[in-house]
Amino acid sequence: MKKLISNFLLSLLAAISINGSQVFAQEKSIVVSSTTSTEQSGLFDFILPIFKMKTGINVKVVAVGTGQALDIGRRGDADVVFVHDKPAEEIFVQEGYSTKRNEVMYNDFVLIGPKSDPAKVGGGKDIQAAFQKIASAQAPFVSRGDKSGTHAAELRYWKSAGITVSPSQGWYKETGSGMGPALNTASAMNGYILADRGTWLSFKNRGDLTILVQGDPKLFNQYGVMLVNPAKFPSVKKAEGQAFIDWLVSKNGQDVIASYQIGGEQLFFPNAKK
Template identity: 45%
Template sequence: MTLIAALLAAACGRTTAPTGTAPTAATGGDPAGTAKAGLDAGEHKAVILATTTSTQDSGLLDVLIPAFEQQTGYTVKPIAVGTGEALKLGEQGNADVLLVHAPASEQEFMQSGAGTNRTLVMHNDFVLVGPQSDPAHVQEQQTTSAALERIATGAAPFFSRGDDSGTHKKELALWAATGTDKPQGSWYRETGTGMGPTLRVASEKRGYTLTDRATYLAQRDTLDLRILLEGDPALLNIYHAIQVNPARFPKVNGQGARAWIDFLVAPRTQRTIGEFGRAELGQPLFVPDAGKAEATVAP
């Protein structure tokens, strides 16, 4: 059985504590000593997190999950997939909480009633990367639309994730802004994989791709790619956490999901997010946004 299948089986068959309020510290009745702040004795401990590949490929989850588990006593079971797949898992009640980055699709998810407690967590931005030689002269362009038009006109190899992820959704929206719903031609290739593998393919094939900055920076030392276009407001990349609605899916771990979201927006965690990557890469990979209005967030 694959890891995802095993996690989904656990999600469908478990019993959770009543939902509706954030967990409180245990007050007793825990002879094994397992209850911690945020986890009552007898409460279901596993939290299934459906999240984007960028949070995993950048290494952010490797920092956040152990801290959350230590503070609360919950155990996080991450499923790193594209945002589209993460939202589907939520729509089916097969995850407790989501961490995703496709605002338009997230709004549809919320309107369907499958989600609740949608919370702004952080942002970074997308960048266009390509070969050192930059045959399409992307670096000379001022906007993403102009850069993509140069790539298409020159039939320069472009690698799309093609996986309905948040990055893929953003890429298609950027192509649409040029008047092209989806490029056609042998130069446009879909990998059907996450961001890390797509970057590696683009590097090996000397092509272009759209990537979130965090994943690129985390892997740039292994890639023969450089950032060619950045800073366009159209490249903003916003992340929200969304609790899968326990009123619709009674078996989800509502308290654990709420605890995860509360953890993400807590001041200490926000400071961790804001510093992540600075020591190793010379710049932070994400900008913390808890408490901000989404309209005020800018690249």
């Protein structure tokens, strides 16, 4: 009898092991290289469980600056790239690293600064004029300095303001970090900083910082998503990656994105082209 029970238990354990291995082997997953704003705003924590529940596909996010996220795609180390620097994304497609860029959603950039506002930019809607005042006052300004979409936008605003900035200037500090850590630096320094609204709304360590400039059409912040070209990188999970993109731009995916709020305020506005 003991021998029969022992054999039964061994068979049961073997069956569990085999079935468990099959389930593990069948688990579908993709790697998405994305900007820190989609992660640090809490968007991915909100939408990815819903996507997995609908498709069974697990999404691993590598959150870095947009420039780095695109470089990860260029190495074939991601299946999907989800970022916010349209000119750089279009170059990514032109270079053949993807065959199509899909617009997903937008929000906007805001200029954050101390309530004391030494550069006197508060209440304005002209980002170019605000940057000119900050440079003229040599007020502390914190830049991400990480080749992210936010950093690229910031540099465009300095250029349009006719100002050349450099870390050699005492008032201009580059952190080389994501949006959250850069905001922490600005909070500690009581400095000005350009941020995406989504990360700002989810940021807790505000100190004396507040939104000072918003509403300029130039502050529009578009996000796009692209499948890394499987013809260039055969390891790309084409079906699963395309399923993620198709869901993001579908009515269901767009509705889920629109429903993400913090404190009753919507962080991202879906605008996928129908």
